[in-house]
Amino acid sequence: MRNRLIFTTIFLLFFTFSSPGQKLVNSPFARYNLGIMEPAGSFKSLGMGGVGVALRDHSSVFISNPASYSSIDTNSFVFDFGIDYSMNFLSDGKSRYFSDDTNFDHILLGFPIAKGLGMVTGLIPFSSGYYQMSTIVTKNDPGYDPVTGEFSVFHTGEGGLTTFFAGTGVNIHRNLSAGVNMNVLFGKITRDNRFIFNDYENALHNNSTEMLQVSGINFDFGIQYFSPVREDFYFNAGLSVTTGKKYRSTYENFSYLYSAYSTVDTLIFTSSGNEKTQMPLIYRAGLAFGKKNKFVIGADFVAANWSKGRIPGYEGYLADTRSLLIGTEYIPDKYSNFNIARRFEYRLGGHISNSYLLFEGEKIKEIGISAGLGVPMRRSLSRTNIFLDYTRKGNTKSEGMHAENYFTVGISLNLYDFWFIQRKYD
Numbered sequence: 001m002r003n004r005l006i007f008t009t010i011f012l013l014f015f016t017f018s019s020p021g022q023k024l025v026n027s028p029f030a031r032y033n034l035g036i037m038e039p040a041g042s043f044k045s046l047g048m049g050g051v052g053v054a055l056r057d058h059s060s061v062f063i064s065n066p067a068s069y070s071s072i073d074t075n076s077f078v079f080d081f082g083i084d085y086s087m088n089f090l091s092d093g094k095s096r097y098f099s100d101d102t103n104f105d106h107i108l109l110g111f112p113i114a115k116g117l118g119m120v121t122g123l124i125p126f127s128s129g130y131y132q133m134s135t136i137v138t139k140n141d142p143g144y145d146p147v148t149g150e151f152s153v154f155h156t157g158e159g160g161l162t163t164f165f166a167g168t169g170v171n172i173h174r175n176l177s178a179g180v181n182m183n184v185l186f187g188k189i190t191r192d193n194r195f196i197f198n199d200y201e202n203a204l205h206n207n208s209t210e211m212l213q214v215s216g217i218n219f220d221f222g223i224q225y226f227s228p229v230r231e232d233f234y235f236n237a238g239l240s241v242t243t244g245k246k247y248r249s250t251y252e253n254f255s256y257l258y259s260a261y262s263t264v265d266t267l268i269f270t271s272s273g274n275e276k277t278q279m280p281l282i283y284r285a286g287l288a289f290g291k292k293n294k295f296v297i298g299a300d301f302v303a304a305n306w307s308k309g310r311i312p313g314y315e316g317y318l319a320d321t322r323s324l325l326i327g328t329e330y331i332p333d334k335y336s337n338f339n340i341a342r343r344f345e346y347r348l349g350g351h352i353s354n355s356y357l358l359f360e361g362e363k364i365k366e367i368g369i370s371a372g373l374g375v376p377m378r379r380s381l382s383r384t385n386i387f388l389d390y391t392r393k394g395n396t397k398s399e400g401m402h403a404e405n406y407f408t409v410g411i412s413l414n415l416y417d418f419w420f421i422q423r424k425y426d
Contacts, residue, residue, distance in 0.1 A: 069119060167180055
């Protein structure tokens, strides 16, 4: 009874007072489109490179394929919430910049409805639009032009998009399951651009503010095939798809010129009116092979035709994405009574992809490695999950582009308990 009270209290507190907040890690790539796409999922999955389309586990949640929800045990309860700390080391080949931030990442809740029928709901990040950029040109700089004179440029952005989802998975055959997620996407991104000229008597400063607000409902559909091989070995295969969707959106751009004496010269206001934000179909396919309570190896392929999408105000910046994710988990002895380190879950993974951002006709490449550790709690199937990820984005060898070395460490509490059981002794 005490465990149930703890679960309920934590769940209500986090749903009432918490949501994935804006990640204040500076990335100039967030200046376009919907910002930087955030990796979403449990830290068990992210520690394995983000794989999950073919994985299923009665004590964990894999949101990339809702068909996996059918694996949740009858009378069990899974609750997972985590925070992360990120650092970004940015370089353009000439100068370097560092930023970091700690942020609440996700909250996931899974429970059974009936045997072979499970439900999961949660709140996860979708994108981050935070960045800060500035350029100050004086007479001593190589880029100084006496016609323009000294000037300063400031670009800032904030906000992001978040997804609330609820889904269910059901076993439709002894070795086959299917599932569906309903995703509610919402959020707002604002961007500000300022151009200030020191020759205030003969030049007008420029300021423009952009706002993009997006909201709507979309769906994920998934299917999984799972089959025992022999001696506790198993093979899984999975497919899932996120349907294309036109979301309600509002885009506004307000620009004006003004003098150093606060005299406004020109006002320009544009609004998207009834334009929609078009999201593309996203396809996922995954394979997994393993031995129960010992190891698993998995790989996912993800494809999205963003070039067919549309984001008001950012035409021409979208590129198709292709991602390959691989990962593994190894448990020396899940039920060891003498050495707790042998009960740890050791994870390793990697991922390679191209961003949906098209920068001066070139795709932004991303490559990364990850590692994770699952630390079991005493006399329980609950655990603390820790993951580390290093991702490199961009390329300093390309003209006008910079590179980012992105480090993330996250820690989550994955609580698992039996639910709705009438105990004789409490």
